[in-house]
Amino acid sequence: MEASLFAQMISESLAKNKEEFNNLSQLIWAHPETQYDEHFAHALLTDFLSKEGFVVEKAYAGVPTAFRAEIATSDYVVGSHPVIAILCEYDALPEIGHACGHNLIAVNCRDWSHLWVPTKVGIAAGCAVRDVLLSNSQTKFPGKVVVLGCPAEEGGGGKIDLINFGCFRDIDFVMMAHPFPHDVLHCITLGIERCTVEFFGRATHASCQPWEGVNALDAAISAYNAVSLSRQQMKPDWRAHAIIAKGGTVPNVIPDHSESQYYMRCQNMEDMAILKSKLIQCFECAAEATGCRMVLSWDPKPYLPLRSNRTMASTFGDFAQAENLVYGPDPGLHGSSDIGNVSMVVPTIHPRFFVGESHLIHTREFQKLAGSSKTQPYCLRMAKIMALTAVELFINKSLREKVTREFDGC
Ligand SMILES: [Zn+2]
Ligand SMILES: [Zn+2]
CATH class of the missing domain: 3.40.630.10 (Zn peptidases)
Incomplete structure (x- = not known):
């Protein structure tokens, strides 16, 4: 035909x-x-x-x-x-x-x-x-x-x-x-990997005894800022973007838990391994600086x-x-x-x-x-x-x- x-x-x-x-x-x-x-x-x-x-x-x-x-x-x-x-x-x-x-x-x-x-x-x-x-x-x-x-x-x-x-x-x-x-x-x-970063701190009254608290929101902000600062060293096809999904409930309680979601993207998965390690460093440093415990969970289906x-x-x-x-x-x-x-x-x-x-x-x-x-x-x-x-x-x-x-x- x-x-x-x-x-x-x-x-x-x-x-x-x-x-x-x-x-x-x-x-x-x-x-x-x-x-x-x-x-x-x-x-x-x-x-x-x-x-x-x-x-x-x-x-x-x-x-x-x-x-x-x-x-x-x-x-x-x-x-x-x-x-x-x-x-x-x-x-x-x-x-x-x-x-x-x-x-x-x-x-x-x-x-x-x-x-x-x-x-x-x-x-x-x-x-x-x-x-x-x-x-x-x-x-x-x-x-x-x-x-x-x-x-x-x-x-x-x-x-x-x-x-x-x-x-x-x-x-x-x-x-x-x-x-x-x-x-x-x-x-x-682009390839994409997704993760959730949780920081766990200690809640306290934000005015009465703020020095007793360990601020999980500060950890989330610190991680976010560190990732933002690292963008100058990223290749043109790399992407890193995030939201802070949980950051406390009321201002007068120091948040003891925060949750952020990060997406990272690259044109090849070799670069993805490098990008991931850079971001993990940012998360770990934020935990260290604030005294929070970090839990990192990766989406199992990149x-x-x-x-x-x-x-x-x-x-x-x-x-x-x-x-x-x-x-x-x-x-x-x-x-x-x-x-x-x-x-x-x-x-x-x-x-x-x-x-x-x-x-x-x-x-x-x-x-x-x-x-x-x-x-x-x-x-x-x-x-x-x-x-x-x-x-x-x-x-x-x-x-x-x-x-x-x-x-x-x-
Ligand atoms: Zn779509
Ligand atoms: Zn679509």
């Missing part, structure tokens, strides 16, 4: 289902759920994919809000290849809801005539690839597409649970697209930097260009995502895509945009490019081999 016919099939598939996709996206946007609590989105998306003919496993890998939905060509032999996974996220942020636009990774919305039309990029792309696979009854390219529902990206490391469970062992290629203020093909996400597969991304970029999406030079650094961990075990791409005028994600402005009809054309286009890339991987053996060679470092 000609490639242009696949493109036409994909366009028709997206157009046919866009109303359903939009409903999904809107419902998820209106019911924001934070990490591992995405029960509404999980039920909604798995019911939809079952209805669409996918073989769906709910609560996949023992994670109640993860899912796996797959569909294969009729001549696909179980355990064979290629298997291509399109990833979805659907968790929201505390307080500000879908300010990272994960409702658009799963689905998106739009209208041409004041009717909401649905499109969730991952679901939409998965359905479009399904239509191509099922049309391929004479089977020139046996294969399987998997739509993987990944909970808890915003801090919980849901994809790390799936990796640890072995969910990517039979998957050859992974792609996911994320909404953003501008289009980015090679997204540079996110790794994204290793974007250039070969896959280049194919994706070619299809993007044909859809009038021309990528500029690679921009600066981004945040962090557990897609980085996935990229270490399977060839992965994670482009980001413009969804309308907005300067920043994780803001109320972006949350509002993520629920707006303005995002729809961009999401539809992204779903189409993803589906075209997936189909190209199915039909082009030499491309698959090139992607794998790059991943293996050959």
Whole structure:
């Protein structure tokens, strides 16, 4: 079958289902759920994919809000290849809801005539690839597409649970697209380590016998200031940021407990070890100076930097260009995502895509945009490019081999 016919099939598939996709996206946007609590989105998306003919496993890998939905060509032999996974996220942020636009990774919305039309990029792309696979009854390219529902990206490391469970062992290629203020093909996400620093002192009346106290808030402030002073010696891609989550209850009691949360990020994990040791020194010195006891707890699921597969991304970029999406030079650094961990075990791409005028994600402005009809054309286009890339991987053996060679470092 000609490639242009696949493109036409994909366009028709997206157009046919866009109303359903939009409903999904809107419902998820209106019911924001934070990490591992995405029960509404999980039920909604798995019911939809079952209805669409996918073989769906709910609560996949023992994670109640993860899912796996797959569909294969009729001549696909179980355990064979290629298997291509399109990833979805659907968790929201505390307080500000879908300010990272994960409702658009799963689905998106739009209208041409004041009717909401649905499109969730991952679901939409998965359905479009399904239509191509099922049309391929004479089977020139046996294969399987998997739509993987990944909970808890915003801090919980849901994809790390799936990796640890072995969910990517039979998957050859992974792609996911994320909404953003501008289009980015090679997204540079940083590795991240998170820790909680607690200082324990001694409470006393802050006016009657202040000399009897050991001030845990002072320790937290001292640590914070020491980290701030150390920034001059940090490399440009290093990040260290913190909040003081607990620092006492009333001013006339010297706090005997404080709790701070620190995030540290780097482009490679060798530098991360250095950054971590610098910050630990700051914490220890603060404890020493104030006489407090320190308890340091590390998040057990660090996110790794994204290793974007250039070969896959280049194919994706070619299809993007044909859809009038021309990528500029690679921009600066981004945040962090557990897609980085996935990229270490399977060839992965994670482009980001413009969804309308907005300067920043994780803001109320972006949350509002993520629920707006303005995002729809961009999401539809992204779903189409993803589906075209997936189909190209199915039909082009030499491309698959090139992607794998790059991943293996050959
Ligand atoms: Zn986010
Ligand atoms: Zn996000």
